[in-house]
Amino acid sequence: MTDGDRFVAALWSDIEDIYAAILAHPFITGLGDGTLPRPAFRHFITQDAHYLREYARVLTLCATKATHDDDVTMFASHSANAVTAEQTLHAWLLTELGTTAEEASAEPVMPTTLAYTNYLLASAYRGSYAEAVGAVLPCYWLYARVGTHLRAVGSPDPLYARWIEAYADPDFQEATNQILTTTTRIAWESTPGTQLLIRTRAHTAARYEYLFWNAAWHQEQWPI
Numbered sequence: 001m002t003d004g005d006r007f008v009a010a011l012w013s014d015i016e017d018i019y020a021a022i023l024a025h026p027f028i029t030g031l032g033d034g035t036l037p038r039p040a041f042r043h044f045i046t047q048d049a050h051y052l053r054e055y056a057r058v059l060t061l062c063a064t065k066a067t068h069d070d071d072v073t074m075f076a077s078h079s080a081n082a083v084t085a086e087q088t089l090h091a092w093l094l095t096e097l098g099t100t101a102e103e104a105s106a107e108p109v110m111p112t113t114l115a116y117t118n119y120l121l122a123s124a125y126r127g128s129y130a131e132a133v134g135a136v137l138p139c140y141w142l143y144a145r146v147g148t149h150l151r152a153v154g155s156p157d158p159l160y161a162r163w164i165e166a167y168a169d170p171d172f173q174e175a176t177n178q179i180l181t182t183t184t185r186i187a188w189e190s191t192p193g194t195q196l197l198i199r200t201r202a203h204t205a206a207r208y209e210y211l212f213w214n215a216a217w218h219q220e221q222w223p224i
């Protein structure tokens, strides 16, 4: 095992309990067995459209802070992909759910969506390049793992199956491998103190990933 592999293993061990909790969550089991209520899925897609708009901007901030040209092109291209995913996959799903992208974007940004996107924006603006990358990593990693898991499970609901395909897709898996390779190199170039900051950012973002599923399951609203 190289030092880089060890760092990725440490990052995963920090978040593997969160990943297990995500797989066991009724939102995810419901995607797989088709029992997820459509209104909860609609809530998720609407909030995810808000999320991805901010996420795409956070990725451009990572591109701005990048120290290597290869990282600039990677983050700029991933940002473009996130915008495209928002515009194509989400637009199609929203139409199938009986609404439109316009109607969805007019719906309020709910508390967990706002908290998570603000955490990412704060990490990217105020944190170092390494911290920004730590914060954006779980978004790729957990969705790549969830997508692969759910593809093996399959879904009897064609809408849920289409969503699963987008994240089990080899292109998304490849994007995840790219950012893992980049994170490994950044960790290699960093002090132990900075490595710890990356792990803390990734751990908090992974917690928000769990909260995001849970908020969709409960169709979270502003209580006041």
Ligand SMILES: Cc1ncc(CO)c(N)n1
Pocket: 048, 051, 052, 138, 139, 140, 143, 209, 212
């Ligand atoms: C909340 C969330 N995390 C990660 C992804 C993966 O792109 C997504 N679409 N939404």
Ligand SMILES: Cc1ncsc1CCO
Pocket: 077, 078, 079, 081, 082, 083, 085, 139, 140, 172, 175
């Ligand atoms: C992380 C991420 N989420 C949707 S697209 C994207 C970039 C991968 O190309």
